[in-house]
Amino acid sequence: MSAARYRRFLKLCEEWPRDESKKGRDLGTFLRQRVTHAFREGENTQLSDPEKCDQIYESLARINTNVYRERFPRTRDTSFTGVTVEECRMLLATGNMQQMDEEKKGLWKTLTERFSTKQDVTPEKAPENK
Template identity: 55%
Template sequence: MAATRYRRFLKLCEEWPLDQTKKGRDLGSFIRQRVAQGFREGESTQYPRLRNTSFTGVTVEECRMVLATDNMKQIEEMKKGMWKKLREKFTGKPEDVPKECV
């Protein structure tokens, strides 16, 4: 497993050249250093989480709540325009029409 990851890392290094004009702040150089450090430490490398949020500042629980199916339906309903809501209200959907009327 580690050998495969290391080969992928070497391939990435070949495709991502170093930018000599950005000494000390080159992303390619930083990635090489961090990955090399991780391989030296072995498979059990764990990076501690400093915060319980993502870059948005939203916690995992808040993400789950927002992405729940019920909430997604409410959001979609809120996105509908006024004309579409009125049209749905007055035209009636086929499932809203009683069977004896059809």
């Protein structure tokens, strides 16, 4: 029976989209990692709580097929701030997040990181002349 569950989760992972603008932070990648971790032995994995596994699958499948988006349609494609979907995607992209982190550092920290000399190699003792 766990073999059928495993195959259902694999099919769900194939259908779940990946967001390439959020490398390592998107839900599709996280889902694939969790399925790999939960089913370490593949189809031979023995599940401790099959009912909970079925609940998780059904919830993820409903999200993937947009059940709630269709049941509760939005009147506008903006948030309360007025930011559109495309603007949100652009702001949440990994490149922009890194840039914002750089800006948060402040001038002093940025300057000290830029001009600090890192000594990766330990200085060797100079040979003694006798």
